Each structure stands twice: as C-alpha cells, then as structure tokens.
Amino acid sequence: MLVEKQYDGVSLWEYLNVVQYCTAVCGHKSCHFLTVHFLSLAERSQSEVCGLLVSFHRSDSEQQTHSVAGVCMNPQVARLSGILGGVQQFFNHKKKMGGIGLIVLQKLGKTMETKDEQFEQCSLNLNKQQTDGGRLFKDVKAYYAAVKAMHESSKRLSQTLRDVYESDWNGVDDLSVIIESEDLLWNDYEEKVSDQLVRTMENYTSQFPEVKERVNKRGRKLVDYDSARHHLEALQNTKKKDDAKIAKAEEEFNKAQSVFEEINNELREELPLLYQSRIGCYVTVFQNISNLRDVFYKEMSVLNHELYNVMKKLETQHSGKAFIIKGLIGRVVSENLEQHRKLCKVWKKIEILFIDHFLPALDAVFGSTENF
Numbered sequence: 001m002l003v004e005k006q007y008d009g010v011s012l013w014e015y016l017n018v019v020q021y022c023t024a025v026c027g028h029k030s031c032h033f034l035t036v037h038f039l040s041l042a043e044r045s046q047s048e049v050c051g052l053l054v055s056f057h058r059s060d061s062e063q064q065t066h067s068v069a070g071v072c073m074n075p076q077v078a079r080l081s082g083i084l085g086g087v088q089q090f091f092n093h094k095k096k097m098g099g100i101g102l103i104v105l106q107k108l109g110k111t112m113e114t115k116d117e118q119f120e121q122c123s124l125n126l127n128k129q130q131t132d133g134g135r136l137f138k139d140v141k142a143y144y145a146a147v148k149a150m151h152e153s154s155k156r157l158s159q160t161l162r163d164v165y166e167s168d169w170n171g172v173d174d175l176s177v178i179i180e181s182e183d184l185l186w187n188d189y190e191e192k193v194s195d196q197l198v199r200t201m202e203n204y205t206s207q208f209p210e211v212k213e214r215v216n217k218r219g220r221k222l223v224d225y226d227s228a229r230h231h232l233e234a235l236q237n238t239k240k241k242d243d244a245k246i247a248k249a250e251e252e253f254n255k256a257q258s259v260f261e262e263i264n265n266e267l268r269e270e271l272p273l274l275y276q277s278r279i280g281c282y283v284t285v286f287q288n289i290s291n292l293r294d295v296f297y298k299e300m301s302v303l304n305h306e307l308y309n310v311m312k313k314l315e316t317q318h319s320g321k322a323f324i325i326k327g328l329i330g331r332v333v334s335e336n337l338e339q340h341r342k343l344c345k346v347w348k349k350i351e352i353l354f355i356d357h358f359l360p361a362l363d364a365v366f367g368s369t370e371n372f
Contacts, residue, residue: 122271137201151186171310196288225260228253
C-alpha cells in the first residue's frame, strides 16, 4: 500500500503523522510544505495524495493511535519534527480536520479559495504602515532620549560654571539667573517633546496590534466560510443526496458567511481610513517638532547672548591678566598681542621718519635740535 511504502527511510503514514503534528504546532504553511515534500517522494498525483491526506485526518480513533511520540522514534521524522517544532503555536484553533484538508486542497488548486483583491491591498498597506510607524516611533524615542541627555549635560556644565565663578567677579548675580532660566527652558522643551512627539506616536502605533488581530480573525473566518461552502457543495454534488445533511450544511454555511462578511465589510471600511491617517500623523509630528525647536532655539539664543555679556564683563574686570596655559596663549590674548606688534611696527616707522626727515628740517629752521 502507498501508506506502507518507505520513502527516504520514512513511511508515508509517518509523514502524515508529522503533517498533523506540525499543522497543529506550526500552522498550515508547514502542512503545505510537507505535503509537497512527500508528494515528490511518492511520485503520486495530487488528487491521490490529497485524498489520502483528507482520509487520514478523518480516520477513526483506531487509526489515530499512531501518536506523534511513536512517529518521532524514526530519526528522519524526529529531525523533521524538531526543525518545525520550535515555531510558536499560532494556528491551534484550526486543528479541525476539515479546515486543514480544505487548505491543502486550496494550495494544490483542487478547490476554490475566496479572494478579495481590495482587502489584500489594504492588508499590504497595513503591514507597510505598521512598519513605517514603528520605525518613526523608534527614532522619535531616540530623539527624546538625546534631548534628555543633552539637558542633563547642559545642567551639569552650568552648575560647574556656577561653582567655579568666584563671588567677587562681575556678573555673578546675572550668571545665576541665566543658569536657572536655561534649566527651565530645557525642562519645558523636554516635556513638550514627550507630550507632542512621543505620546502622539505612541497613540498612533498602539492601534495596530488590535487591527492586526482583527485581520487575523477575518482570515480564520474566511477559512471557516470556504470550508462550509466546500462541504455544502460536496453534499449537493454527491449521487446519494441526504436532505437533512444538506439542510444542516446550508445552515452552517449561512452562519459562516454572515460572520465572515460582517468582519470583512468592517475592515474594508476601516483599513483605508487608517491608512490615510498616516498623513495626519506625520504632519502633526513634524509640525510640532519644527515649532518646538524654533521656540527653543530662539530663547536659548537670547540666554547665550546674555552669558556672553557676563563673560565680557569678567574679561573687562581682569583685562590686565593674560590667559596662558603651558605656553599656549588664549585666542583673545593672542589677538591683542598681534595688534600690539602691529602698533609697534607702525611706531617704529614713525620714529625712523622723524629722525631721518623731521629732525634735519628742524635743524635748518631753528638751529640745533639736540634739546628735543
């Protein structure tokens, strides 16, 4: 029999057990992967393998005694199960055999799968929007952290300046006012960045998990809807029709259709609106940051000018003292010395002109100029 034949050291029945195990743990993608794998090994037609897979999932309790633990005694199957078994369980709700069989048939082109191109585009837009929003939120938080770090560094620097500024120096009172005003300005900027940037992005990105959960739920309801439709069509197309089963299948189909269409219509209305909201979010964030930086830089410029004036007063108070460290002359003192050298050269030229030209002229007019 096909199920007893060995392929690559693993029987097809063992592969089917792994399919059931991996579908429950890893989801339908692994089911499709394994189906294609043993399809190529067995060199069987798609319809034959699909029929075997569906019959396996609908087998009686005696057949189900082939446990996963027993299957994993085979090293090849254990290796295959170990690779896929690490994936987190997220399709546990689809352990119903009919739903799994339907998805395998859909993947192999044996039954129709409901398609909604508009919704699929909305779903792609949602994924892109969530990725872009997460990236922007990360950068906004990094900017906020940098503002806090800069505030703390500026505060420590100002406090050090206050500590080293001696009480008899000019501008000591003005310096205290400037330092306090600067700290208040940093506090205000930091709080507004948190409120107008970080919190805005936090509210914007927090809506995605709930929406993605509803999109996933819509996917599950779509599988239920296709499964109910497929089951109803199978009962209607059979030679021996059972009216009771058909009536029950129609009831299940109508219920699944109603649930699916309700959530599908809601998402088709909400997702485009959510996608458009990204523009308003970006506008709000970058208008806020532009305004905040504009106000902050202007007020900080005023304080910087006042601090410069205080340092100028201190320089004037101690203008006779040179700023020299290990033979290096400070920039201001160096400029003064350069001007002094230029003046000395000018006076030297004037002295030469006076001696060479002016003194002989005086001698000619007034006589000896030795007394000058």
